[in-house]
Amino acid sequence: MSGDRIFTGRIPVLGDPRQGDEPRAEPSPLFLLSDSQLLFWADGDGQHFIDRIAAYTGPGAPRAAYLGASNGDVPDFYSIFLAAIEGIGPSECRMIPAVPSDEDRAFVDRADVILLAGGDVDVGWRAFEASGMRDVVERRYQEGAVLVGVSAGAVQLGTAGWPAGEPDAAFGTWGLAPFVVDAHAEEGDWAELRAVVRARGEGARGLGIPRGGGLVYHADGTLEAVRHPLAELVMRAEGVASAVIFPPAEAER
Template sequence: MTGPRMHLGQISLVGDEPAEPQPSTRPLFLLADSQLLFWDDAGGRFVQRLAEYAGGGAFRAAYLGASNGDQPEYFQLFQAAMAGLDAECRMIPAVPSSEDMAFLRSAGLVLLAGGDVQRGWTAFERSGVREAVAQRHQEGAVLVGVSAGAVQLGMAGWPEGSTAQLFATWGLVPFLVDAHAEDDEWAELRAAVLAHDGQAVGFGIPRGGGMAYHPDGTVEPIRHPLVEVRAADGRVTTAMVLPSSAANADADADGFTP
């Protein structure tokens, strides 16, 4: 398998982008948790840069909460992150109505919430959301996966504590992904990559960090280093993939609101 190309430059979400970027110009965004949704750096608010990719003006933002059981407080957190943007926000529940599905199919930004990877994925398959999200990606919507949502954008998920039961997910990002598991040194991600011995690459996204997967196949760390995991001949190896800017890697960057 050809390894990913690593892009170590400053993440370029604003500035030289066209006013109305085409679908092929939009990265996928994978976040370890919701911290980046409230993060500012020298380039401004992270969510403002996501909004630029969603069209730069008024847009619809769909929040998929099936992975956390549609808990309203997490949707309220998403609404707080979107404050100040010209965004119409709506929670799309695990069992969506026809109105919910119509909103999702017109959304410029789709956020996949954290929670239980398998719980959310099962709901997406049953409801038709799986196909609708894939279609929105093809049509150019900005997809943002948070924690479990980040895993779901990758190749496979697994029940917590049981990587022997891998199940296929969207695969829009051609890697295995795990989030905020640095305390156990990415044990489950290592096991999942080892199960694909030589056929898959894994990326661990630490707390407060994120990853952009660009249309040209490059992987870009956001704010904190990523952990790259590979396996061959029964051995697992890891490497750090660093952000280009010390400011991005600074856990106490000016303007960040936890």
């Protein structure tokens, strides 16, 4: 990748949001993952990434909702999610299908963690819009639920999605993370992400999350690369500029 190579430096450690009785004044971080690897990963200090997610759910075992619309509600993918969260012992876990029942909607309204599964960005987004889950997820985020996007789910939490192989057909998505997101497309040098950023005009920003990596977007606007460096693309007057955002640990090397 061409362009300057940069790193973020050490990310300030946030206090444990479960301490104290005061309600959170801002939403939890967004956890954007390229794939499911980080759900099973521990860093060099033995800290499991899944525990970082659980830390924002409050005391007690969290309720977890899995939205599988992007992958066609395939049970095998839900099983991977169940295995990943076994360590945090959710009190309840439920797979929410593309066409949710009243009971499914009620569960999402009580969920502490909402995971948006990988698969087809376009298929999943259309399902969320048709079912009304688009508004439900955004509302729950504002109310304090922790959102985790995996692959297509990570893309949907950004500002734009597109059908596979068709960046010219990009459409708006949640935009809870204020940049365009793409996942595990490093072998093609983020060509589709680059095309979407270019089309959105000067000032547009894109972040590519490589395989096995993740991005934590904090409510104060802080970005944190997890495990692997992120590709950053920004549309300037002279064209798309590229850079690399390293995980905090790499900044110390």
